[in-house]
Amino acid sequence: MSKVIYARDHGVLPDRYINSLGAINKMIESVECGDEEVIIKFDTGKYTLSYEECIKREIYITNTSSEKEVKSKVKNIGIFFENKKNVTFDGNGSFFAVNGEMIIIALENSENISFRNFSSDYTRATVSEMKIERVNLSGISLGINKDSAYTLGDNKIRFKGANFEYAGDETVAQVCDNNGGRTWRVSTPLKALKMNELSPFSVKLSGHVLNPKDKIKEGYTYQVRKPQRTQVGVFIHNSKNVSFEEVNFHYMHGLGIVGEFSEDLYFDSVKCCPRPETGRTCAAFADIMHFTGCSGKITVKNSYLSNSNDDAINVHGIHMLIKEKVSDRRVLVEFMHPQTYGFEAFKAGDDVEGVDVPTLNLVWANKVKEARLIDKYKMLLEFETAYDGIKVGQAIENITATPEVEITGNTFEHIPTRGILVTTRRKVVIRKNTFNKTGMSAILIADDAKSWYESGRVMDVTIDNNVFDRCSFCSKDAVILIQPENSVINLKTPVHKGIKITNNKFILDKTVAISAKSSTDIKIRGNRYEGNTGPRPVYSFIASSGVVIEDEEHIMPKSRMSLILMDKKDVERR
Numbered sequence: 001m002s003k004v005i006y007a008r009d010h011g012v013l014p015d016r017y018i019n020s021l022g023a024i025n026k027m028i029e030s031v032e033c034g035d036e037e038v039i040i041k042f043d044t045g046k047y048t049l050s051y052e053e054c055i056k057r058e059i060y061i062t063n064t065s066s067e068k069e070v071k072s073k074v075k076n077i078g079i080f081f082e083n084k085k086n087v088t089f090d091g092n093g094s095f096f097a098v099n100g101e102m103i104i105i106a107l108e109n110s111e112n113i114s115f116r117n118f119s120s121d122y123t124r125a126t127v128s129e130m131k132i133e134r135v136n137l138s139g140i141s142l143g144i145n146k147d148s149a150y151t152l153g154d155n156k157i158r159f160k161g162a163n164f165e166y167a168g169d170e171t172v173a174q175v176c177d178n179n180g181g182r183t184w185r186v187s188t189p190l191k192a193l194k195m196n197e198l199s200p201f202s203v204k205l206s207g208h209v210l211n212p213k214d215k216i217k218e219g220y221t222y223q224v225r226k227p228q229r230t231q232v233g234v235f236i237h238n239s240k241n242v243s244f245e246e247v248n249f250h251y252m253h254g255l256g257i258v259g260e261f262s263e264d265l266y267f268d269s270v271k272c273c274p275r276p277e278t279g280r281t282c283a284a285f286a287d288i289m290h291f292t293g294c295s296g297k298i299t300v301k302n303s304y305l306s307n308s309n310d311d312a313i314n315v316h317g318i319h320m321l322i323k324e325k326v327s328d329r330r331v332l333v334e335f336m337h338p339q340t341y342g343f344e345a346f347k348a349g350d351d352v353e354g355v356d357v358p359t360l361n362l363v364w365a366n367k368v369k370e371a372r373l374i375d376k377y378k379m380l381l382e383f384e385t386a387y388d389g390i391k392v393g394q395a396i397e398n399i400t401a402t403p404e405v406e407i408t409g410n411t412f413e414h415i416p417t418r419g420i421l422v423t424t425r426r427k428v429v430i431r432k433n434t435f436n437k438t439g440m441s442a443i444l445i446a447d448d449a450k451s452w453y454e455s456g457r458v459m460d461v462t463i464d465n466n467v468f469d470r471c472s473f474c475s476k477d478a479v480i481l482i483q484p485e486n487s488v489i490n491l492k493t494p495v496h497k498g499i500k501i502t503n504n505k506f507i508l509d510k511t512v513a514i515s516a517k518s519s520t521d522i523k524i525r526g527n528r529y530e531g532n533t534g535p536r537p538v539y540s541f542i543a544s545s546g547v548v549i550e551d552e553e554h555i556m557p558k559s560r561m562s563l564i565l566m567d568k569k570d571v572e573r574r
Contacts, residue, residue: 002037002088014045014094022053025080031087039088042118049078049120051100051163059106059237060342060376062260062292062318063452064229067376073342075231076102076163085111091118091247098122100162101253106235107242107262114243121250121275124149124161127225127282127309128171130203132218139206140189142222145279146201155195157203159224171224174309174416175216176281183281183307183414184439184474186214188224223282225309229254229339233284236262240296243267249283250275256288256308260343261401264296270303281414284308291315293345293401300407307414312438314421315405317455318345319355319395319448320379328386329369333396334378336453346371346381346398353456355395357449358488360457360495360518364389395449397456399425408432416474418444423454428461435466439474441481442466447495448485457484460498470509470531478515478540479506486518489543491566494520497546502526508556510534517542528553537562541571550574 007013010027012020024047031038054076064070078098081087087110096118098104104120107113128148134141144150149160150168157168168190176183193207210216233252236242236259243266249256250273259265272288274280287310291298298315305312318340324332335341346352346368354364366383373379381396404426412419413436421444422428435442445458463480471479484495496519506513508531516522522544529538529552537560541547544566550573552559563571 002039004039004041005031007040007042012042012047014043014047017048019050019053020047021049021078025055028079028081028084031084033085033087035086037086037088039090041090042092042094044093046095046097048097048099049102049104051076051102054078054102055080059235061232061235061255061258062340062343063290064232064255064339066338068338069228070230076100077106078102079105081106081110081113082108083110084113087112088114088116090116094118096120099124101126101164101231103231103235104233104252107237107239109238110242111240113239113241114245115247116245117247119248119250121278122253125251125280125282126161126164126253127223127285128159129280129282130222130224132216132220132222135216135218139192139204140210141198141202141204144201144203147278147280152195152197152203155193157190157195166226168224170226172227174223175214176221176223176414178221178281179219181413182437182439182473183416185416186216187211189222190224221281223309225285229286232256232258234258236260236265238262240264244270251280251283253285255286255290256284257290259291259294259298261293263294265291265294265298267300268302270300272308273304273306282307282309286310287312287314289313291403293317293398294403295401297404297406301409303410305410305412305415309416311418311421312412312415313407313419315403316421316423317397317402319397319453319455320345321449322390322392322394322396323378325390325392328388328390329383331381331390332378333381340453342376344371344373344379346379350398350400353397353399354390355397355449355456357393357395358486359490359493360447360449360484360486361493363394395455399456402426402456405429412436412438412442415439418442419471420444421446422461423447423456423458425457425459428458429464430466431462431464433466435468435471437469437473438471440472441475441477441479442468442471443480445482445496445499446484450487451485458496458499461500463499463501463504465503467505469507472511473509476511476536478512479508480514482516482519484518489518489565491543491545491570494518494544497521499523500525504528505530507531508533510536512536512540513538515540516544516547519544520546522547524549526551528555529559530555532556533560541566545570547571548574
């Protein structure tokens with residue numbers, strides 16, 4: 001049996017055009033959680049969530065902003081579930097209008113929470129949009145989207161929202177070719193020497209030179225934004241068994257849906273895309289889904305992930321570096337990337353591995369007895385077993401906080417960078433997805449301990465029955481790119497293993513289909529290749545072994561292969 005709580009009984013009524021956020025959070029706070037499921041049910045309609053009634057909370061979120069970029073980590077939280085369990089949030093087909101920069105939904109230390117049947121959108125998206133109406137020698141004429149409020153003065157444009165404002169010349173930019181199905185990063189056009197307002201929401205820029213590499217044309221749309229990721233769309237922290245079903249996010253600010261040290265996250269029939277009636281072309285300020293240090297299983301299925309300013313899905317762990325060896329069982333470790341810090345990346349009972357940074361190979365394993373965050377950047381760890389091979393400069397990975405991943409039946413498009421990044425040692429299945437014209441690799445398997453410090457190695461990956469349609473049109477990286485960032489490369493000490501790439505369809509446009517570095521046990525079987533690779537090979541392998549290629553179908557002129565730091569015997573082609 002389930003207990004139903006009706007939002008209207010708590011004063012949360014639709015279509016009243018007043019701020020409902022405070023009343024919604026009071027209703028959630030009043031829910032008494034036990035073993036019985038509680039369903040919060042809304043009357044169908046429109047509800048306003050405005051920043052004035054946000055909950056303020058200091059939160060450190062992975063891959064968002066450095067202390068220099070955004071000093072304060074106090075976030076604006078919209079709908080908040082804290083210390084709750086066995087609750088279903090049923091929007092009943094409702095629409096939530098978000099006013100101002102905020103985290104739309106946050107969960108902290110909660111379990112068995114389901115969200116279903118609603119849509120949300122920003123009333124004023126933090127990405128501003130301008131359609132290119134005319135390009136000639138005298139300048140560029142831009143039609144500003146009616147949702148992109150602005151002021152113009154002293155040859156400068158400033159974009160404004162409910163609780164934010166930024167200068168146009170400080171923005172980063174993308175261009176969307178809506179008809180061609182492509183989105184890519186470009187230089188901002190808003191550093192022009194002269195700006196004239198031709199009429200409201202129509203501006204002419206002149207006095208600057210366009211970068212020909214940007215490939216600007218009339219009819220395209222500029223997307224411009226400030227660089228700082230001040231909030232996220234959804235934040236799931238220290239929580240378990242969280243699901244989203246039949247939910248549409250039409251705009252998310254900062255990183256999109258973020259799972260941080262949470263377990264068993266499930267997404268079915270989630271849409272990230274602009275609403276057509278807005279005329280906008282961007283639905284996510286950065287990544288659409290980003291998961292760090294999670295465990296259990298992450299499932300993303302039957303979803304439409306599009307129109308972002310960065311990757312669609314990123315699943316990874318964190319490499320911290322050992323800065324001081326206190327003893328053979330105690331070390332001081334430090335967060336290394338400036339945008340990731342301030343949270344507990346280890347806890348007592350976690351299994352960990354020490355990693356040699358140049359090779360990214362395992363050098364020791366242990367279990368955490370005690371973990372303590374001593375400041376925003378450092379943790380003190382004590383291990384169960386003393387080991388004299390622990391050294392300053394080694395990386396350390398929390399291997400307990402590594403999830404199984406299933407990504408099936410989704411469509412990815414208008415993604416300027418990568419469709420999926422995944423670096424987890426547990427089972428990964430990427431099946432029956434369609435990747436349309438991703439700007440960079442459709443799938444990237446990385447692992448590094450010197451740039452983003454995103455761990456770790458993969459051991460069981462299946463990429464099966466997907467369609468890759470003219471991906472990597474910007475970077476010309478391989479459509480499927482297996483590229484750990486190890487600086488010392490040795491055929492005998494691979495980083496990744498156990499990768500199966502089977503029954504996929506590749507439509508190539510002067511790109512490599514599959515590239516693998518420092519990997520072993522790679523099975524490539526039953527794939528179909530169309531289009532052309534231009535001067536590039538179909539396959540590129542660097543210091544990899546145990547590669548088997550069979551049952552290829554090539555509807556293209558040639559099938560070339562590049563081998564570096566390895567012999568022909570390391571590849572068996574049947």
